[in-house]
Amino acid sequence: KQEVTQIPAALSVPEGENLVLNCSFTDSAIYNLQWFRQDPGKGLTSLLLIQSSQREQTSGRLNASLDKSSGRSTLYIAASQPGDSATYLCAVRNRNFGNEKLTFGTGTRLTIIP
Amino acid sequence: EAQVTQNPRYLITVTGKKLTVTCSQNMNHEYMSWYRQDPGLGLRQIYYSMNVEVTDKGDVPEGYKVSRKEKRNFPLILESPSPNQTSLYFCASSLGGAGTGELFFGEGSRLTVL
Numbered sequence: 001k002q003e004v005t006q007i008p009a010a011l012s013v014p015e016g017e018n019l020v021l022n023c024s025f026t027d028s029a030i031y032n033l034q035w036f037r038q039d040p041g042k043g044l045t046s047l048l049l050i051q052s053s054q055r056e057q058t059s060g061r062l063n064a065s066l067d068k069s070s071g072r073s074t075l076y077i078a079a080s081q082p083g084d085s086a087t088y089l090c091a092v093r094n095r096n097f098g099n100e101k102l103t104f105g106t107g108t109r110l111t112i113i114p
Numbered sequence: 115e116a117q118v119t120q121n122p123r124y125l126i127t128v129t130g131k132k133l134t135v136t137c138s139q140n141m142n143h144e145y146m147s148w149y150r151q152d153p154g155l156g157l158r159q160i161y162y163s164m165n166v167e168v169t170d171k172g173d174v175p176e177g178y179k180v181s182r183k184e185k186r187n188f189p190l191i192l193e194s195p196s197p198n199q200t201s202l203y204f205c206a207s208s209l210g211g212a213g214t215g216e217l218f219f220g221e222g223s224r225l226t227v228l
Contacts, residue, residue, distance in 0.1 A: 034217060043204060044219040089157070093215065101172070102147065102217075106156040 002027045002094050006105035013080060014113050021075040021108050023090035028068045031093045035064050035075050037086040038107070044089065047075070080112045116141045120205050120220035127195055128228050135190045135223045137205030145208045145215055146188040147172070148180065150201040151222075157204065163188055195227040 003026045013019050023033070032051045036044040048057045048064040050073070056065040063076040077084055087107045094101045118139045127133055139146065147162035149172075159172030163182040177199055179191040188207075192199060203223045208215030 032215070036219075041222075043221040044206075044217075046216055046218065049216045091157075091217075102159055102162075104149075104157040106154070 002030075002092060002101060002103040004090060004092055004103050004105040006088075006090060006108050008108060009106070010109040010111070012111040012113055015080060015082060017080050018076065018078050019080055019110075021077070021088050021110070023073040023075070023105055025071045025073075025092045025103070027092075027094060028071050029094060030068065033064075033066055033073050033090060033092045035062075035073075036089045036091065038089060039086050047088075082112045082114050085110055085112045116218070118205055118207050118218050118220040120203070120223045122223060123221065124224050126226045126228065129196055130194050133192050133195060133225075135192075135203055135205075135225070137188045137190065137220060138186050139188075139205075139207040139218070140186065141207065141209070141218065142185065143207035143218075144185070144210050146182065147206050147217075148178070148188070148190045149204045149206065150174065151204060152201050160190070160203075192225075195225075197227045199225065200227050201225060 005024045030052050034049045035047040038044050050057050050066045061078040066073045087109045089107045091104045121136045144165045148160040149157045151157045158174045160178050161172055161180040163169045166182055166185050169180050169182055182188055205220040206217045208217045
């Protein structure tokens with residue numbers, strides 16, 4: 001059974017700093033990994049999708065990497081801003097025994113201090 | 115505007131009173147799924163549908179039903195709600211199944227069962 005872990009559960013950093021969020025998973029037979037952000041009381045907004053054949057994806061100040069063999073992904077946020085404050089979730093997509101499975105981590109709550 | 119729409123957004127009901135949470139997407143996506151989000155447990159998949167008339171169980175299907183009679187709609191049915199189904203529910207869709215799917219989420223439906 002796939003397990004997805006995000007550490008730390010919460011992180012506070014001063015505005016302007018670069019930071020890295022971590023996601024690890026136990027079953028490396030994945031189709032893809034997706035990073036989301038969730039604002040309080042809101043739905044999930046897709047940030048980056050990395051297919052299993054890819055090593056990284058970039059969008060603006062965000063860069064996500066994937067190391068399937070070690071079961072790890074990182075989300076790098078450059079020059080953090082207060083608007084980046086949110087909960088960040090990673091999710092991996094597997095196929096196990098004919099069932100399409102999407103497993104989420106429990107998230108990292110990020111606070112950017114002005 | 116491309117979107118996933120859920121209704122209702124907020125609902126308080128009583129044990130045993132059947133309810134339906136609707137989900138509709140306007141992106142011609144084949145894949146749709148339902149999740150529930152609970153503190154400390156993260157997001158867990160309830161049911162998913164790879165295409166019209168094709169549905170399958172996720173990790174926590176007990177107490178829920180779904181149907182996929184047409185591509186754009188994927189309602190979640192609680193035949194006899196119980197207090198342990200109090201949760202925040204999300205519907206999501208993607209163009210295809212594994213390997214093709216950036217997931218797009220609805221805004222969520224907060225359900226309270228008394």
